[in-house]
Amino acid sequence: MNILETHNLTKRFGGLVAVNNVSMHVQEGDVVGLIGPNGAGKTTLINAISGLNPPTSGKVIMFGRDTTGKAPEKMCRLGLSRTFQIPRPFPKMSALESVMTAAIFGNRPGKVQDPVALSREMLAFVEFPLPESTISEQLNTVQLKRLDLARALASHPKLLFLDELASGLSEGELNDLMKIIRKISRKGISILMIEHIMQLIMQVCNRLVCIQFGTKIAEGTTEEVANDPVVAKAYLGSSGE
Amino acid sequence: MEIANTAPQAGGLSGLLEKVCFTPAGLVGLAVLIVLPLIPPFNQEYLVRWLVQAAFIAALSVAFDFTAGYINIVNFGFCAIMGLGAYTSAILGLRTGLSPWVGIWTGAVTAAALGFVIGLITLRLRGIFAACLAWFFGLALMGLATKMVWLTRGPLGLRAPRLFETSSNVPYYYVILAMLLATYLVTRLLVKTKMGLAFQAIGQNMEAARTSGVNPVYYRIVNFTLSCALAGWLGGFYAHYYGILTPDMMHTSKTVEVLAVAYIGGRGSLWGGAVIAFPFIFAMELVRSSLSSLPGLNLIIYGLLLILVMIYYSGGFAEFYNQHFRKKEARA
Ligand SMILES: Nc1ncnc2c1ncn2[C@@H]1O[C@H](COP(=O)(O)OP(=O)(O)OP(=O)(O)O)[C@@H](O)[C@H]1O
Numbered sequence: 001m002n003i004l005e006t007h008n009l010t011k012r013f014g015g016l017v018a019v020n021n022v023s024m025h026v027q028e029g030d031v032v033g034l035i036g037p038n039g040a041g042k043t044t045l046i047n048a049i050s051g052l053n054p055p056t057s058g059k060v061i062m063f064g065r066d067t068t069g070k071a072p073e074k075m076c077r078l079g080l081s082r083t084f085q086i087p088r089p090f091p092k093m094s095a096l097e098s099v100m101t102a103a104i105f106g107n108r109p110g111k112v113q114d115p116v117a118l119s120r121e122m123l124a125f126v127e128f129p130l131p132e133s134t135i136s137e138q139l140n141t142v143q144l145k146r147l148d149l150a151r152a153l154a155s156h157p158k159l160l161f162l163d164e165l166a167s168g169l170s171e172g173e174l175n176d177l178m179k180i181i182r183k184i185s186r187k188g189i190s191i192l193m194i195e196h197i198m199q200l201i202m203q204v205c206n207r208l209v210c211i212q213f214g215t216k217i218a219e220g221t222t223e224e225v226a227n228d229p230v231v232a233k234a235y236l237g238s239s240g241e
Numbered sequence: 242m243e244i245a246n247t248a249p250q251a252g253g254l255s256g257l258l259e260k261v262c263f264t265p266a267g268l269v270g271l272a273v274l275i276v277l278p279l280i281p282p283f284n285q286e287y288l289v290r291w292l293v294q295a296a297f298i299a300a301l302s303v304a305f306d307f308t309a310g311y312i313n314i315v316n317f318g319f320c321a322i323m324g325l326g327a328y329t330s331a332i333l334g335l336r337t338g339l340s341p342w343v344g345i346w347t348g349a350v351t352a353a354a355l356g357f358v359i360g361l362i363t364l365r366l367r368g369i370f371a372a373c374l375a376w377f378f379g380l381a382l383m384g385l386a387t388k389m390v391w392l393t394r395g396p397l398g399l400r401a402p403r404l405f406e407t408s409s410n411v412p413y414y415y416v417i418l419a420m421l422l423a424t425y426l427v428t429r430l431l432v433k434t435k436m437g438l439a440f441q442a443i444g445q446n447m448e449a450a451r452t453s454g455v456n457p458v459y460y461r462i463v464n465f466t467l468s469c470a471l472a473g474w475l476g477g478f479y480a481h482y483y484g485i486l487t488p489d490m491m492h493t494s495k496t497v498e499v500l501a502v503a504y505i506g507g508r509g510s511l512w513g514g515a516v517i518a519f520p521f522i523f524a525m526e527l528v529r530s531s532l533s534s535l536p537g538l539n540l541i542i543y544g545l546l547l548i549l550v551m552i553y554y555s556g557g558f559a560e561f562y563n564q565h566f567r568k569k570e571a572r573a
């Protein structure tokens with residue numbers, strides 16, 4: 001069953017067409033990799049789906065209903081969570097409070113009895129390395145991204161978007177993250193992840209979607225897309241910049 | 242910043258203090274404020290007058306910080322809304338003979354209604370634009386108070402009935418002290434609930450808050466409306482204490498005074514401004530009485546103090562205090 005479908009999704013910024021007529025889908029239980037060179041429109045695409053920056057035209061069907069342009073807080077309560085490529089922390093809040101925000105407000109009322117316990121559980125789940133009382137403004141980018149993941153999980157998503165969660169990680173941290181993503185998937189959460197690190201993509205994704213200049217150029221199983229000459233050309237063509 | 246339910250539940254006396262939102266030092270401070278007008282030299286009328294003024298600014302700064310320090314919108318029309326409450330209460334008192342004790346509450350309701358409208362209109366705006374819009378509302382209100390001479394007597398001044406027959410300032414002091422306490426308790430108890438977490442979330446990062454499921458519309462309006470209601474309520478006190486209202490009281494420079502006290506006291510602390518208001522107002526009064534030939538000097542002093550605070554202690558006095566005294570308390 002498709003948990004997410006986009007139909008001819010387009011996002012324009014003035015004259016720039018950042019996302020051009022993209023139709024794609026995510027099935028329940030999928031870990032889909034969204035790949036493409038820098039500036040291809042990957043982040044813009046998930047912003048358009050998650051309501052942060054609504055699409056110019058096209059349709060989004062999520063969880064079997066039309067959610068095109070719905071506000072992000074509504075999407076969150078429907079079961080969509082996301083992390084940010086550039087972390088957007090609550091600078092003065094502790095790690096625990098940051099996660100609690102999603103635990104309290106991201107779930108349907110009454111679903112979470114003990115938001116503090118849930119938040120602690122999520123921090124442990126993502127193996128957050130520092131005390132829960134650490135203030136967000138004292139965290140580095142890698143730690144912030146880990147915290148962001150815990151926050152995203154605290155609202156019990158059915159579908160999770162990850163935006164370049166692995167960038168800047170060491171080899172060891174990358175392996176840890178891989179395990180965490182697999183654990184999330186095993187919980188029954190479907191994942192759409194933007195990623196540049198091929199090693200991670202090849203190991204966790206079962207399907208890939210590749211976009212270039214806002215247009216989808218390939219979609220299929222990980223093997224198919226990774227070996228697609230069009231995709232290889234897109235990456236080679238842009239790596240010279 | 243703390244959220245009550247994440248802290249380990251303390252038992253006994255400190256648990257009780259936690260519930261009433263006071264630290265031991267805070268309680269001592271409150272006790273000092275209660276006895277202050279009874280002990281020399283503070284029992285002199287002109288000093289009690291300064292105390293009233295300080296407690297008034299303290300209460301305003303708490304209500305101001307509830308918006309600026311939490312949802313991060315600087316309401317530059319704050320004192321104009323306070324003035325709306327003052328004029329409402331005074332005019333009703335004059336025209337209908339309504340008791341000032343009731344009038345104060347009508348001031349709160351009117352100010353809350355305007356706060357609700359401003360909150361609604363500024364909803365889609367980012368912090369700085371919301372601040373500007375609130376400021377324009379403030380300017381418009383002051384303009385109305387100046388021009389609607391038939392209603393407000395404009396710059397000639399509107400006389401308002403006083404709360405007490407006596408010329409002593411002491412009863413007024415206890416009224417405003419109680420209002421300060423109420424303002425602090427109401428705002429403090431609210432920010433300790435999950436609503437406080439929502440305020441902080443939308444104030445600190447709107448996108449992350451919305452992505453986490455926080456509905457910014459609802460919390461912004463609730464916050465703004467309550468903050469304005471408190472301003473209008475305090476405005477009612479102003480009307481029936483000074484007994485005369487002129488449109489100047491709504492001037493932006495009055496809001497800047499409240500802002501200075503709130504920021505020097507510590508953004509997002511609620512109590513910082515309340516504490517700082519007392520030494521601050523006394524210092525300003527001393528400056529004013531010794532250097533009366535230099536009008537506008539107070540604004541220069543606010544500006545310099547604010548710059549110093551922003552550079553060295555962006556969390557104001559509250560941060561300074563927490564760093565140097567709170568930790569020792571916790572260790573002991
Ligand atoms: N808010 C915006 N206003 C105008 N242009 C934008 C905006 N956001 C993105 N763009 C443009 O849209 C294009 C796609 O950007 P986007 O961030 O989606 O790329 P991306 O695939 O996520 O790239 P990266 O891998 O570098 O994160 C870029 O040319 C970018 O400059």
Ligand SMILES: [Mg+2]
Nearest residue numbers: 042043044085
């Ligand atoms: Mg991106």
